[in-house]
Amino acid sequence: MHENMNFDFDGHPDRRMVPGEKWGRYAGRDILPLWVADMDFPAPPAVLAALSARIEHGIFGYTHPWPSLIDAVVDGIARDHGWQIEPDWLVWLPGVVTGFNLACRAAGAEGAGVFTATPIYPPFLAAPANNAGRLVHSPLVLDECQQRWQWDRAATLAAIAPYTRLFMLCNPHNPVGRVFDEEELRWIGEIAIERDLVICSDEIHCGLVLDPAKPHIPIAMLDREIARRSITLMAPSKTWNIPALYCALAIIPDATLRMRFRRVMRGIVPEVNVLGFVAAEAAYRDGGPWRAALLDYLRANRDRVVDAVSAMPGLAMAVPEATYLAWIDCRGAGLTEPVAFFEAAGVGLSDGRFFGMPGFVRLNFGCARATLDEALARMARALEQRPRHALDHQR
Ligand SMILES: Cc1ncc(COP(=O)(O)O)c(C=O)c1O
The missing domain is CATH 3.40.640.10 (Type I PLP-dependent aspartate aminotransferase-like (Major domain))
Incomplete structure (x- = not known):
């Protein structure tokens, strides 16, 4: 238990209300952005207080x-x-x-x-x-x-x-x-x-x-x-x-x-x-107490991603030891364009091609658990609902 358990990572401000790269990419579309590497959580209260005091000074x-x-x-x-x-x-x-x-x-x-x-x-x-x-x-x-x-x-x-x-x-x-x-x-x-x-x-x-x-x-x-x-x-x-x-x-x-x-x-x-x-x-x-609480939250998010991905046909990943990023191998799923496939299912991921490894996607799990669960459910549904022959062809 941390001394301070009051940090709330589940409810976060609506990022669509301010300009920003992560949520802006899919503005007006029902696509959950789990791509660029920032998290959906507000900065720690200690950081916000210091910034407010400095701005107040003028x-x-x-x-x-x-x-x-x-x-x-x-x-x-x-x-x-x-x-x-x-x-x-x-x-x-x-x-x-x-x-x-x-x-x-x-x-x-x-x-x-x-x-x-x-x-x-x-x-x-x-x-x-x-x-x-x-x-x-x-x-x-x-x-x-x-x-x-x-x-x-x-x-x-x-x-x-x-x-x-x-x-x-x-x-x-x-x-x-x-x-x-x-x-x-x-x-x-x-x-x-x-x-x-x-x-x-x-x-x-x-x-x-x-x-x-x-x-x-x-x-x-x-x-x-x-x-x-x-x-x-x-x-x-x-x-x-x-x-x-x-x-x-x-x-x-x-x-x-x-x-x-x-x-x-x-x-x-x-x-x-x-x-x-x-x-x-x-x-x-x-920022120590906030970081400790964050790591607990991210650990649980990571475990959800690992469990969900291991149940998705054709997808595989190693357990990340650090970061809020999951590196997912989609090559067994027979998807020619995995990022486009998951975008069509309502989830925005980063394309492994730009990291020098096509066939992979990167998923950012630095988000509220409800967002993550919904994104993982969309991915699983899309893979299950795909015509059978796509996967059979790959085997
Ligand atoms: C490994 C790594 N280095 C650097 C950066 C970006 O650093 P900066 O925004 O300070 O240039 C990122 C952002 O995702 C990163 O993952």
Whole structure:
């Protein structure tokens, strides 16, 4: 039991009443949006109170990060992940996507390779070319016995050709929901040391670990030599559901790498806006009880998705260890366009094709349970009502 059980994740404001990407996509259509990665819940009361107080003050002049904000972040990362960072290591950013695009430049990826494993959050796939680099990749593979997504180690080593400069890691992973363990992270660190790579570790989902037995480990925490070549990206945006406030952090222990990163930002990357700073301070300092209650709610939502999907003919998924995202394999269902099929059934999902893995869909279960249950019922009904021959054909 949490000290504060008053957080309400079941009833949320009608998101159709304000402009927004998630619900706007299907405006006027009876399609439940379970696609883009934000949740349907209002931000924590502590964050809303801090924002209200700051708005009440009425002055929005240029503002740099202040000591209590920096303390809240440094203490929050130490408390939640056991990683003691130095305030000097922080570089504030208006977004994590900005951060990994800058990492390509800071790592010297121009004309060189940038490695990532697929499937992956789509902006990873675009970042190398945005920065005059070249994407090199290998697939993650599903271990059928363990029902767990794993690194294909031989394929990873083969893909990292000599001209690769940067290893782009996503941990916890969007979309497969893995929390990579110490052995896997050490293996990545060793590759980086051997091949002289910079590691950019996108850890935006680190506050959303659902399985308490699998804690998040920041890769830079493991070893000095790994830390020296790492750019870790974190943000309060996913955990406390404030993505449009655009406040993120690059944590760069090495002074030379940090200087290169700051240099490629110069004149291009704006400061974080003051409301993003205010929300970040409140979230890191006071957002713990809300996060604990959220994780309970998400865990139960995840279990509903896993149960429902396992009963749907032709669909399969591994249990996500973190995030509010389910990565569903539809290849056994004989659907040529799974996203269009489920949209026609009244459920909006993300297309695996854009993550580098066609035949899969991503379902966002960061929503009220009633919405989720209705969406899962629609999906099950649509699959059951399909002409039999579609599935028979596949078998
Ligand atoms: C792995 C990952 N990185 C980055 C982002 C977006 O970060 P930002 O909005 O701060 O650019 C997302 C959003 O879904 C994500 O899943």
